[in-house]
Amino acid sequence: MDIGVEERGSVLVLPLAAIEDGQRDLVGGKAAGLAALIALGERVPDGFCVTTEAHRSGEVPRAEVLAAYDRIGGGPVAVRSSATAEDLPYASFAGQQDTRLGVTGADALIDAVRGCWDSLHSERAIAYREANGIAHDSARMAVVVQPMVDAEVAGVLFTANPLTGSRAESVVDAAPGLGTAVVDGTVDADHYVLGGEGIEERGCLTPARLRELREVGERVAAGLGAPQDVEWAYDRDGALWLLQSRPITTLFPAPPPSDGPGPRIYVEFGHVQGMLQPATPMGMSTLKSMLAGMFAAFGLTVEVVDIGGRLYGDLTDAMRDPSTRQRLVKMMAVDFGPRAQRVVEHLLDDPRFAPRKNAGRRGAAALKSGPKAAVGILGALARPAVARARVFGEIERLRQQPVTDPDSAAELLELVEEDAESGMRSDAIIWPVVSGLVVSAALPPLLKGVASEDEIRTVLGGMPYNVTIEMDLALWQVARRAEPYREMLLDTPPQELASAHRAGELPEFGLEAFLEQYGTRSAAEVDVGVPRWSENPAPVFAMLANCLRVTDPDQAPDLRFRRAAHKAEEMLAELTRRARRKHALRGRLAAFFLRRSRELAGLREAGKFAGLYPLRDRRRRLLLIGAELRAKGLVERAEDVMFLTLPELRGVVQDGDDRRETIALRRSEYERELHRRTVPVALLSDGTDVETLLPAPQSDGRTLLGMGAASGRITGRARVVRDPASATVEPGEILVAPTTDPGWTPLFLTAGALVTETGAVMAHGPTVAREYGIPAVICVPGATRHIRTGQLITVDGAAGTVTFE
Missing domain, CATH: 3.50.30.10 (Phosphohistidine domain)
Known part of the structure; x- marks a missing residue:
């Protein structure tokens, strides 16, 4: 075979069948996908790739291109872009760069190759790269050239349902003639959803061809290790050709295989904590341990799994247990929000989740709290001031608790592993926090017919004893002290200010004391792999700048908070009067719960805040381990340890295991998931996003x-x-x-x-x-x-x- 080579040995033109694994940077995403199909033994039109090395050289290698064109028989060909930043797991670049069909003759072919190169810098391709965070200078263009298939019918096959996420279904769009009309959306294509049921006779595809497409799709998805978006065509002789295959970039990862019977239902936990970004692998292991400790405190047994770097709980057994399934709806409404509630209500009518005898007493146990819970909650309700004192006393103890760090990575790791086993299960914090949640949840049914939901929410405004509110108001006071430096803080980028702060180059206006108190916080702070504000205070400087933009005294946050608190107290008194007028005994009970909500519900944030101190120490020790491993050349950066699990880290520390490839792969997956804009609130075990099934x-x-x-x-x-x-x-x-x-x-x-x-x-x-x-x-x-x-x-x-x- 002819392969074009420059004097310096670079490959300029390469047959598709000669492309090997690991050559994506040379041939781009489309050519790499076609080569993978050929390696699987699928029927792909013969062709060649004008590589990124040719693009780098700046001139189309005419002689090599035309020699390859002659080798495949000349005639009309399809010329398609194949950029390195194309067909990525999170960005398909579908339609963003040029494809030219029916190209015939030497000059037309050279012009088409040059046109594909130019499309790398089209406005739509530039905008698409910017939207997906892909550096322009990292993109290189290769070009694929293949003989045209004389298509009788053509289209697109998705080996999983791209709308619902179900891996149990395939979706086909087809139309007579070339498949470009289907891809471009210029024809009214026949649409087929292929599941387990029979296939009806309709449209431009016979049941036999639909079965063949589904079988091919299953084979390709299994061979390439992920659901695929496949372009295909049947020629006039009835042969099926595969013209392109790339990952379905929009799919959320499917749940891991389960040994449980039938389909499973997984509900996402992270959104309750305000976290939709993925957790680092080390953060995931810590979160699982924390949740296990939290659920254990309530007598709950819930399997928590990692799906796409997010925490999901398997609620299948509770759904199928006759004694718990109805109570799940209320639990979802209170703890997980209306989206999760609607999902559970929908699945209660699904026969796959019908009640079963002995379907999992695990679910029954999961919704019962023991005597310890009753004592803790009743104690907090009886003496709220004492309960609050215990909570804040425990937080202060954790903040000031002296800790020592051993000198060696092995000893540090032992402490980290001990922390992972123990978690934080302090009754001093758990039950007062739960009591606040309980009284708040009791208000709507208790005040039914007396108060609207909006009025109840008003009572819960301006709530005292909330550590997060106290943090925000403390930042407001820092901003007031920083007024003399307003111009500097508004005009300097936050990251530059953070660097200057770490270097001791900024004037003192109270920030150091703020970070001493709240430096354990950050966005996504429950992930031990995420830097804290004390490490990188750039977000704090950005928020200070926002505070300095408030020039209307009436909009000062502390005044707004006091107004909300005053309005809450007025509403509390009004609702108490209404309840007592309606029913004396119920009125007294309502008054008690309304008052206790003001005294305890603010503790809602205290449990998480307290847990940040053990996380602080855990993170510090992990980074010390990482620093030692970096000095030994076992990792590139100290932060790399966050992309390992504890057992893997033990292998690196004790045995010198080389995990750098694993770290690089997981970091890449993490970065990819950071691009994801939406996270399903609930998934079935086949990957179906349950919300897509709702009206x-x-x-x-x-x-x-x-x-x-x-x-x-x-x-x-x-x-x-x-x-x-x-x-x-x-x-x-x-x-x-x-x-x-x-x-x-x-x-x-x-x-x-x-x-x-x-x-x-x-x-x-x-x-x-x-x-x-x-x-x-x-x-x-x-x-x-x-x-x-x-x-x-x-x-x-x-x-x-x-x-x-």
Whole structure:
């Protein structure tokens, strides 16, 4: 075979069949995919690749290209771009770069190759790379040339359902003639969803061909190790040709295989903590340990699994257990939010999750609390001041607890492993926190017919004893002291300010004391693999700048908080009067619970905050281990240890195992998952996103529907934020985010309202929004996609709506 080679030995033209694994940088994504299909033994049109080395040289290697063209028989060919930044797991580049069909003759072929090269720098390709965070200078273009298939019928095969995520279904779109009409959407294609049922006779494909396509798809997906998007064509002789295969980039990873019977249902836990980004592998192991300890404290047994770097709980046994399935709906509403609640309600009618005798007494045990819980909760209700004192005393003890770090990595690792086994199970914190959640959850049924949900949410506003609110107000005071340095703090990028702070080059205005108290915090702070504010205070400087933009004294966060607290106390008194007028005994009980909610519900944030101190020590020790391993040449960076599990780290420390390839792969997967904009709230074991099976909510076209979580109504400009680290929220702007955790809440100091795509009424973001007295609407599907920064919108926290003005 002819292979074009420059004098320096670079390959300029390469037959598709000669492409080997690991040559993606040379041939690009499309050519690599075709070569993989050939290696699997699939029928692929013969062809060749004009490599990235030719593109780097700047001139189309005419002689080598035409020699390869002659080898495949000349005639009409398809000329397709095959960029290195193409057909990636998180970015397909579908249609972003050139494809030219029916190209015939030498000059036309050379022009087509040059056109594909030029398309690398088209406006749409540049915009697509920027949207996916792909550096322009990292992209190189190869070009694939193949004989045209004289197609009788052609189209696209998805080996998993791209809309629902189900790996048990394949989807085919087909039309007579060339498949480009299907890909470009210029024809009304026949659409087939292939599941376990029989295939009906209709459209341009026979049942036999649909079965063949599904079999080929299953074979290709298994061979390539992931669900695929396959372009195909049947020629006039009835032969099936595969023209392209790439990963389905939109699919969320499927759950791991389970030994349990039948389909399983997994509910995502991270959104309750305001965390949708993936956890590092070390962070995942820590989170599993923490959750196991938390569930054990309640007598719960829930299998927690890692799906796409997120925490999901297997609730199948509880769904199938006759004694617990109905109570799950209420538990979802209180603890996981309306999205999870709707999913569970939907699946209660699914025969696959019908009640079964002895279906899992595990589920029954999971929803019962023991005598310890009763004693702890009743004790907090009886003496709330004592309970609060115990909580904050324990937090202070954890903060000041003296710790020593051994000198060797092996000894440090022993301490880390001991921490992983023990977790934090302090009754001094758990039961007062739970008691606050219990009284808050009891208010709606207790006040039914007496108060609206919005009025109850008002009582929960301006809540005292909340460590996150105290943190935000402390930051506000730092901003007041920083007024003399306003220009510097507003005009200097946060990362530069962070570097200057670490170098001791900034004036003192109270930041050091703030970081001493709250430096354990960050966005996604439950992941031990994430840097804390004490390590990188850039997010704090960004939030300080937001505070300094508040120039209206009436909008000062401390005043807003006091107004919310005053309004809450007035509403409490009003609801107490109403309840007593309606029924004396019930009125006294309502008054007790309303008052206890003000005295205990603010502790909602205390449990997580306390847990950050053990995480602080664990992270420090892991980084010390990483530093020693780096000095020995076993890892590239100290932070690399966060991409190992504890047993793997033990192997590196004790035996010198080389895990650098594993670390690089996991870091790449982590970076890929960081690009993911949406995370399913619930998955079936075949990968189905359960929310895609629910009826679409009705809308008037200008209103987005969600769930009201903090009362009030405001109209303002939207500010869409996906990363709080350097976000600017001007005073009065409406913060629109995928989710929020305590690391986001300083942005609330200037925000006029909050809109999120996930959450629960008692989750961190809505809790803090209520306490600042700003409206909040949560669980608005696709809010960050539908709303653009600068748009004028109205947020109605009572109605649970976001309306475009």
